[in-house]
Amino acid sequence: MKAQSRQRGRSFLIRLPYGEDLLLTLKRFCEENGITQGVLAVIGAVRRATVGYYDQEAHEYKANSFDQPMEIVSCIGNISLLEGEPFVHAHIVLADKEGRPAAAGHLMEGAIIFAGEAFVQELIGEPLVREFDEQTSLSLWPWLSKG
Amino acid sequence: MKAQSRQRGRSFLIRLPYGEDLLLTLKRFCEENGITQGVLAVIGAVRRATVGYYDQEAHEYKANSFDQPMEIVSCIGNISLLEGEPFVHAHIVLADKEGRPAAAGHLMEGAIIFAGEAFVQELIGEPLVREFDEQTSLSLWPWLSKG
């Protein structure tokens, strides 16, 4: 389980645009700035959101939509390559107006930004590429390269 | 949407003081160590907490207080400048004794530390300054500088 390490690239703190889709905005940011691997974290608020749950038996995502304003209390994830393009994989947690955690899951299209602040940390190293995994039917990274 | 990148400054792992206010402690840490931009993450536990929800219509924060001990299961955020001083913007998620997510929102004064461990990553670059945004009535960063 000895793993290859990566170098740190550029660091970004960015304001996210009102009214835009959160996932698509993050993906576009990576494309426009040439980021192909890294990690990210977002806080802010959305006007509404859709979150995904991966059914571990059926091997498909179920989308759950929440049509209300909510705080983005956490949204963390990573960037790697899928079919040659930057792919953002992030999970999100949202809270309602009573201060209760109300929704959470895999970030899907449909989360509309009210306000948002993202930290993006680029990493540099051997390309990190997602490929189809038979056991889970997900697109995953290769196993750790030994030594 | 080409963005300016920042350099990484100092990294800190710190124990937070029992009985103190979480938000004020983080702010004081930044002041005393001259940190004007960066990101942070905290885990630990609180004796009680107050979390905020920003009303997207009324344009004001609503405070929700939870008067019970809880785990800090996530608290992530950033540091930038507001009116010339380091400003900590963080969102928090808290869990109760049954292991249920119980409270979440914008970190406000009123979260009293039982135990806490913070990671603070300083960033260095062009000053990152919050200014009033008419659309949301929030203090936000400037839009991405092009190129």
Place this chain on the structure above:
Amino acid sequence: MKAQSRQRGRSFLIRLPYGEDLLLTLKRFCEENGITQGVLAVIGAVRRATVGYYDQEAHEYKANSFDQPMEIVSCIGNISLLEGEPFVHAHIVLADKEGRPAAAGHLMEGAIIFAGEAFVQELIGEPLVREFDEQTSLSLWPWLSKG
């Protein structure tokens, strides 16, 4: 409250193994790669999980088990030394198939990985060692070294 800073070491993005225990896997990864201090973040999914709540009066952990598949919507934490070995301290938030936050707390053994992606950022500096704290009965870091 002037604090010692640390340097950044290696950065890792790793795929976590299906069917293995999350906490033990993270600990083993640190051992096998010689990581004694740092921070980490994980997203993914589990087949089931056990989360801890620290009773602030009784000074003991209560374990809450959730025997259902869930998304790991957040799992953040740190690495330091306890009794000479790398010790992973992480808190986790999990969501159910309806997209609701369902479980959260201190990451204990018993969270079984379905799929997982971890970011590990090594830090380098003066050894960071946990020691028994009388006030909380927890193993905590020393107070900030002044200057």
